[in-house]
Amino acid sequence: MLELIDLDQRLSKADYAKVFPSLQEELGECQRAARAARVPVVIVFEGWDAAGKGSIINRLAQTLDPRGFEVHSTLAPTDNERLHPWMWRFWCTLPAEGNFAIFDRSWYRRVLEDRVRGNVSPAEWQSAYDDIDQFERQLVDAGVVVVKFWLHISKKEQRQRFKRLEKMAATAWKVGKRQWANHRHYDEWAEAVEEMLQRTSTPGAPWTVVEATQGRFRRTKVFETLLAAVRGEIDRRAASPRVEPKPMTPPEPSATNGHTILDRLDSSLSMDREQYELQLAKLHKRLFRLEHRLYIKRVPVAIVYEGVDAGGKGGNIKRLTRGLDPRGYEVVPIGVPTPVEKARHYLWRFWREAPKAGHIAIFDRSWYGRVLVERVEGFCSEDEWRRAYCEINEFERQLADFGTVIVKFWLHIDQDEQLRRFEARQNMPYKQWKITDDDWRNRKKWPEYKAAIVDMLERTSTTYAPWTVLEANCKLYARIKALRTVADTIQAALAKR
């Protein structure tokens, strides 16, 4: 579509003086309205070198209330960023509800600069399109306004600007060998830009091409577009207010869902203490060696523990970590989201904790809360938890594409065993902290939880992130099975590197 763009667009001083001051005022008001309506806004500036990204971001920064926005400059990834999946750093910077995040270059770097300069392989930038699509769709579905600007100037205009910048000491540093090299490859870049615009203009996150030759025009178009987008979302929310989600109702009787994976578990599986100690010692040695090897080979590992209340997650994790070098792993306990977490996409806090290359992250509860407790208790809407299966698979896929080994455990005990453990906890003073009214309440919702667990297992067990169900009536058995699964999975992954 770039061929349709008229780069000679201009605005007279008089017209500009008529419209721009009021646009600034309106944007200020709009920011306050977005805050009140809890609308988060992501603004992306991409464009040619010297097209004026810096100056327009400056103008936005002067107009907006500084307590409500952040500017993120996207340079080449740092060493630490390279140790994570490539979208990690963008997830980490997501704005809270009611806030603006302004990106000076962005995730599109991967399909532009990194692509054209050959910093990533064709397979990498090709699959980046999928990652970008998933990222933006997940944000838009969650009510984030995503506004994307491509600042467009001609090759000739760029050349003139470079020359002008070079002449002044204060700006000469902006134009170096790299900029001139990019300039010479203007046409090659233009092809990549056109492809990017085509492949990533979606109904929820369309691109706006800004004729950026003249500052007045550029600023006015950016302000107008931004206002329309944010106001549109505020109006949309006002027109269809969020329906209060409802707790799950007990599953309808069905002739065919009585035989679930959970019903087929052999609850009698057990192990005696002697065997257990023997196996445990062997596994600890094995895991210690594997941990070292995966550090050397820079393989990240994510281990997820989910399970029935009193299923023995804590004790299991303790046995797993006992064998590991503490510099190589981290246990991430997941509780009720804090206000900071609640104000963002539900996957935000999990992306932030994604393990870095060579390290193990052990999640004590996880992102699966979305399709378990949040679904059952009605903390999220039906649309939200239905979407979540897909979003979670996409999240894990991006981890796996980065080379992350993913192990997911469901610790299962039956209702009788749970009752025994609850009562034991209540009767033993040093274990009383482990049992709360919530546990008893959840227990009453056993059928709802069971249906939600089965749906979760079926919909999120993938080749790259399969579930392992642990028969946990016997804690010793479950621990050994968990540790062996971790060791086997890591070993298999290492064999492939």
Add this chain to the structure above:
Amino acid sequence: MLELIDLDQRLSKADYAKVFPSLQEELGECQRAARAARVPVVIVFEGWDAAGKGSIINRLAQTLDPRGFEVHSTLAPTDNERLHPWMWRFWCTLPAEGNFAIFDRSWYRRVLEDRVRGNVSPAEWQSAYDDIDQFERQLVDAGVVVVKFWLHISKKEQRQRFKRLEKMAATAWKVGKRQWANHRHYDEWAEAVEEMLQRTSTPGAPWTVVEATQGRFRRTKVFETLLAAVRGEIDRRAASPRVEPKPMTPPEPSATNGHTILDRLDSSLSMDREQYELQLAKLHKRLFRLEHRLYIKRVPVAIVYEGVDAGGKGGNIKRLTRGLDPRGYEVVPIGVPTPVEKARHYLWRFWREAPKAGHIAIFDRSWYGRVLVERVEGFCSEDEWRRAYCEINEFERQLADFGTVIVKFWLHIDQDEQLRRFEARQNMPYKQWKITDDDWRNRKKWPEYKAAIVDMLERTSTTYAPWTVLEANCKLYARIKALRTVADTIQAALAKR
């Protein structure tokens, strides 16, 4: 997720007798409710050979009112189907509102049988995933219920069934060399199935894996799942009734959208009759030769004519076709959709008219009505026309991937010229049929149409299907430019084959 499936699932005769008859009754009721609520339903049966697809489809057919469903068996594509983009035959079979379409195998053939047997290239089945994703998303967004079943049996079970079938004369034909060959590659198939389930389970169109070892269980699970899905959509519609779409309001005054591509057109471009006749004769000869060559090389061509009322589409098309062999092209006039068309996805009638390999389809108006008249007059909702840019780009991309050459014309005249032509039509008896009250009404909405046209041009001009704007104040000039554009584009495309 196949590893979680318990293929031993069974239902006792007593249990089955208790539930199945009422499921049949409920499905009958549900079909009537779907008809009343105008919900179209697409049901896909995929599964192992001899898993029981035929028998379950039979049972559905016995249960449903035959006036409300069709069964489509997906065999290897016919010769005629091969002359079209591969998704064409599935688009053609879409059910009307309130109807059921049952697919015995489906578009998934491409990522299963065709893939495993090597009938399509890796690039083809890889990109088929995108095509499938777009197809199902477009259906679901338009309110179609999409239910997909994978009938699962073990390798051992399949072997036993084959042997049983072979023993009886009535069924022996069902098991041939191909089936046994597939059977030997069970594991390879299973990998493809697993990948397919992972990549195409979406929130709107999830897969249901059916444990198909026992007929009673299989039937009950299919009926239960189908009922839940259709009822879910009926309930959703009842809970949030469709908002009546509104006509477009005149565009807000904006400082930056006065300089559009339409304002930049040189309305003085013209051509004298002598030049015109000379050029026309040359172009006719050239087009005639090109038409022959593209028939030989089996290249399909789609030419779209859109334009301002009285812009001269008809005359332009007449001049284009005059030079062509009528066996090689077809003019497709697009008017107000018929009731049959209205009852289906808006792209349905255009898919059906997609040109076949070696032929030219000339559209006198087109799918762009969605983002022009339907948007301006409020015949579709804001969500619908916003989505349409993306859907149209996807549609054209699928045509282009098949090798279709796409030429799109926007015939533009200014308001004064339009008035002159309207008046001339009214004053000349033999042209009066060309002008209606609608034309005068549309003329009053010039600003709305202009904004819609600019949005359309900017959002749907792609490298594979670019727009050409024809300055049409002078009809002769516009005709020559159109014919030359067609000839140049076809010639360039042929050079690449």
